[in-house]
Amino acid sequence: MDPRLPYALGALAGMVRADAANEAASGSPDGTVSDALRSALTVADQLRRGPGGVHAIRSGQWSVPAGSARDRLLCAVPIGIAMSTIDPEALAETVWIACGCTNRNEFQSAALLAAAVSLRINNWNRSIITTLCDAVDLVSAMKPRGESQEGPDVLTATRRALNVQANSHSPLVRVRTRTTVLMEKLADVSPSHRIIPLAFFQVLYLWAKELPPVCREGSGDPALYDAVSAALAGVCDTRTTLRDLDVIPVEGVSHVDVLGIADQLLVLSAPTPLEWIRRAAGLAPDRPPRSGPSSFEEPDSDLLNRYAPFESESAPTPLGAARGNAPAGRVVVMSELLLRFDRQSEDDTAPTENEWATREDVHLALPFTAMCAARAMGVEVISLSPIGQGPRASIIAEALARAGIVDAGPRVEGCDNGFLSPPLKQYGASVSSGMTEMPEDAWDEAIRTLGPSDVLYVDGGIVSQAVLAACEHALAHLPDHVRVILDASQGHVRQHSLPNDNVLIMVGYDSAESLCRSVSYERPSGDCTKNPRHGADKVQREFHQNTLVRGQTHESYLARAAGEEYSSDRVATRFPAPTVTSTDLRGALHTSMGVLAAGFALGCSLERSIVLANCAGALASTMPGAASCPTREEIEAAANALKERGDDYMRRRDRIYGALAGVAVADAVALPVRGMSPEEITKLYDGRDQLVNASSSHPTMPGAPAGRITQITREVLAATSRLLGEAPSEPADEARAEDGDWLAGSRYVLRAIPVGLVTLTADPEVFADAVWRACGSDDLTSQEFQAAALIAAAVSLGLDWKFDWNSNEKSLLGAACEVVATLPPRGIPTPGANVLAETRRAIGLVTTFAKDTFERLRHQVGTSADPMQSVPAACAVSIQFSDRFSAFQSVALGGESGIISAIAGSVIGALYGVTTFSAHNLAAIEKVSHPDLAPLADRLTDLRLGDLTSANATGEASADALEARADEE
Structure with a gap:
């Protein structure tokens, strides 16, 4: 047959x-x-x-x-x-x-x-x-x-239909909503010419029972259709x-x-x-690619990551050099502006009447911050937020006027604007109230009139059902030539009418996982919260849209939409951010979003817009208040400085910053639990990832605020200052109570960490001398020197280590042991175990006894400040956790777990960078203890890449050889 x-x-x-x-x-x-x-x-x-x-x-x-x-x-x-x-x-x-x-x-x-x-x-x-x-x-x-004949022909209408279908791959999209969009796209097509476009569309949805009635009625001849x-x-x-x-x-x-x-x-x-x-047909043997670059790429880009198979009839104004003299567009914000009050406890009640204008903990919800940021870039910003009647509505309208934002939202009688109140310091559900009335077609005309240079900012977390319904109704009329920034910062998106093309989702690293789980019905494939690069890839795979995930320290990761020539093993592109000392992260993400939208409206390239956004968010985090925003001049100056430094500098700076952050975060996590049993520590930190205050009964620092560091971090900072030729800062009065000898020999290990940050391991004599000088004691034992050199070597190698997701930490520590074994002997010989042998044994315990590692480390290795115990234990806990090292888990080891966790944190930070550690925790540490880690990381990076430039190639080659040897073993 x-x-x-x-x-x-x-x-x-x-x-x-x-x-x-x-x-x-x-x-x-x-x-x-x-x-x-x-x-x-x-x-x-x-x-x-x-x-x-x-x-x-x-x-x-x-x-x-x-x-x-x-x-x-x-x-x-x-x-x-x-x-x-x-x-x-x-x-x-x-x-x-x-x-x-x-x-x-x-x-x-x-x-x-x-x-x-x-x-x-x-x-x-x-x-x-x-x-x-x-x-x-x-x-x-x-x-x-x-x-x-007059109007679009059948071919044009069919291309529209197929483009609508190809733009409907997101799990958010429902067939009925895309059919509504399709009928809007065919509104200017005669019904007699719709049969083929609608039939082509329907055949791609053979499983959709609700589709045929809609299409047959729109065809003009249901029987023929x-x-x-x-x-x-x-x-x-x-x-x-x-x-x-x-x-x-x-x-x-x-x-x-x-x-x-x-x-x-x-x-x-x-x-x-x-x-x-x-x-x-005169075509090449292989079908020519039907896709092209998305509207966020340069027009001549070879990335075929547009979903629509056919060129749009009305494309957005190009970005970058191809834009020519096209005028700047507007940033139009589709959101429901709420007042937000930050509760300090679950018992706090919402303000009433005029209290909204007087309470210190009240500010506008964060989409307003995005508007202010876009306005600071010099573009026209239009708010479509509905304005009601009442005290909250009056505050919002006045704030828009002060900020120079065009208030084009509909006026809704009979109800006030809503409010949002998330708990800040304790776990629990948010409290919110939204607008109950709004005409369904209130935004339709505004959306229809958007121009090819305009950018639409869509708040994915709109609270009120009435406002959401108006949003969905208006998005059905969205012109093909409009770029969209989709704010997914709340970890979910409620709109179901957005296409795949021309949309860029932006989300914070801590919301990427919840965003994916909000649409995935399958068992989660792993938490991507701690890795923004993975988060960007995961969100892109789930939503099929360009995705930008902002990391813990203001850098961001872009996962482009998949296309015909964009392979499945693509890697998210990292965009750097300037080094800043963050003290107030409220609104920093939305400042980035607003500047990103403004960058597109101004015609900046995708890469330039993202860097501008990163710089804006970073600078905003140094300013108090949720709506604080740097000026355009400050943002552009920071972006230009990043470009001059280059990618290699930023990559090294990120890891050096990570090593310092690993020490400080682990130290701040351990301080409140000093003196507690492992069981008490586990109970306190169960499920937590944010720093807590010390109790009033704390043995040395009662009532210390979350983010207080101790002598552990100060030892590293003092050694760093000496290495840089700077005078070490004096500890605060409340910290002097800790002075003493409780660090024991581990103080030498802590002093050696900065050595690893600036010294290569390629020359054993030079490296050994640098470690010896940093320790600063002629009474150093051979074991203390060996322990200090081991951590310095691990940190130094970690800065240049290439990723191997199977056994990264274990391979790195094995290579560090090999480096130390070749060093010339230093220190006073004393009886006792060999540090390298103890480290290998401790790592073996983790590999063999994964479930009760802590118990075995306590009894078979030890948890004291003696470096013969602290260093092997630190190396063991650094590879203990399947989702990467966490100081909140490692402190449950007990004993001097603060020292052990800090040492482990330095190695992990050098290997994975500062994005391993929570930006909120780093901001709390900077606000309370003022260690100025970010600028310190800059100076250390200058030293490593400046004074040691000639040795870098040798050092990297040595690291590659050690890594290959560790993999073979």
Whole structure:
């Protein structure tokens, strides 16, 4: 049997059955055939029996079937079965004559139907969307026939329909909402020309039961639409069509020999592989890419990451150099502005009446911060937020006026604006109140009038159902030429009408996982919260949209939308941020969002806009208040400075900063639990990842605020200052109570950490001398020197280590042990265990006894400040946790876990960078203890990359060799 027969049979059977059903529904006698089907059967009969087969049509040896041109559209189905597309012009001429077309739109409709049927029959193993797009390409290349008419033609309408479908891959999108968008895209198309575009759209949603009624009513001729769509469904989904079709009743009622006609028509069509069709059309053997770069890329980019298979009729104004002299656009914000009050406890109640204007803990919700940031960049900002009546509405309207933001939101009578109150210091649910009334079409006109340079900022966390309904209604009218920034900072997106193209999702690192879980019904594949690079990739895979995830220290990671030439193993691109001392992170993410939107409105390239956004967020984090924003001049100066430093500098700075942050965070985590048992520590920190205050009964620092550091961090900072030739800062009065000898020999290990940050391990003598000098004691024992050198080597190698997700920490520590084993002996020989041997044994305990590692470390290694115990224990806990080292977990080891965790944190920070550690915790440490880690990291990076430039290549080669050797072992 011809393998193409089921597809030809499916096309005819679907058409006949739909026609029979419509005739029966109209009350016609049994066996009645519609004029449209009668025309198609007449063409089929002449194709099978007429002299010369298909050539008879062109030679005038037969007559065009009776009926209107609309009735003759179904004639394209038997033509598609009987003719291949190897000769497109022969197919076109046959369609023109046999279907009796009188104008261009009639010809395009019939030609598209015939081409789709023919291509599917002869290339049934290709995807449906590819077949339909190939049909559009084929008909577009045909010589035009017939006079054109007013309005968009059928080809244009079909491209729109296929673009809408291709833009509907997000899990947020519902078929009904995309159908609403489609009907809006076809609003200027005559109903008589919608049948083919709607049928092409529907055949891609064969499973969607709610789709056919909407499409058939919009087609202008439901009965004809049913037959056309059924023919396409039959040729695309033969198993369903033939399984459900009872051939005998159809033959008995309509007297149509479906199987015989299909078989005889198929004999006329020789199999035509797609390669032949391409060659005949003058195309290259491989199908040319139908996609192109997304609107966020430079127009000449070779990234084919646009979802729509066809160019949009109205594209956004280009970004970058190709923009030319196009004017700046506007940033239009689609949000519901709320007042926010930050509760300090679960018992705090919302302000009432005029209290909203007097409470210190009240400010506008963060989309207002994004508006202020965009305004600071000099672009026009328009707020579409609805404004009600009442004290909260008055405060919001006045704030918009003060900020110079155009207040274009609808006025809603009878209700006040809402409020939001998330708990800050204790866990619990948010308290919110939204607007209860708003006209559904309130935003439609504003969205329709957006220009090609405008940027639409959409708040994905709109609270009120009435406002959300207006948002969805308006997005159905979104022009193709508008870029959208989607604010997903709350960890969910409630809109279901946004396309895949022209949309960039922006989210903070701590919300990426909850955003993915809000739409995924499968078991989570791992928490991406601690790795913003993974978060960007995960959100992009789930939502199929360009995704920008902002990291803990203001850098960001871009995962581009997947395209034809954009491989599945793509890596998110990292964009750096300036080094700042963050003290107030409220609003920093939304400052970035506002500046990103403004960058696009100004025509900056994607890369430049992201760097500007990173700089804005970083600078805003140094300013008090949620709506604080730096000036455009400050933002651009910071971005220019980043460009001058280069990627290598920022990568090293990130890891050096990470090593310092690892010490400080672990120290601040351990301080409140000093003196507690492991069980008490576990209970306090169970599920926590934020710093806490010390209790009033703390043995040395009662009531110390969250973020207080101790002598552990100060030892590292003092050694760093000496290394840089700077005077160490004096500890605060409240910290002097800690002075003493409780650090024991581990103080030398802490002093060696800065050595690893600036000294390469390539020259053993130089490295050993640097460690010895940093320790600053002639009474150093050989074990103390060995322990200090081991951590310095691990930190130094970690800065240049390449990632191996299988055994990164273990390989690194193995390489560090190898480096120390080659160093010349230093220190006073004393009895006792060898530090390298103890470290390898401790690592072995982690590998062998994963479940009760802490218990075995306590009893078989020890948890004191003696470096023969603290260093092996630190190396062990650094590889203990499957989701990477966490000081909140490692302090449960007990003993001097603060020292042990700090040492481990320095190694992990050097290996993975500062993004490993929470920005909120780092901000708390800077606010309370003022260690100025970020600028310190800059100076250390200058030393490593400046004074040691000539040795860097040797050091990197040495690190690569050690890494390869560790992998082999």
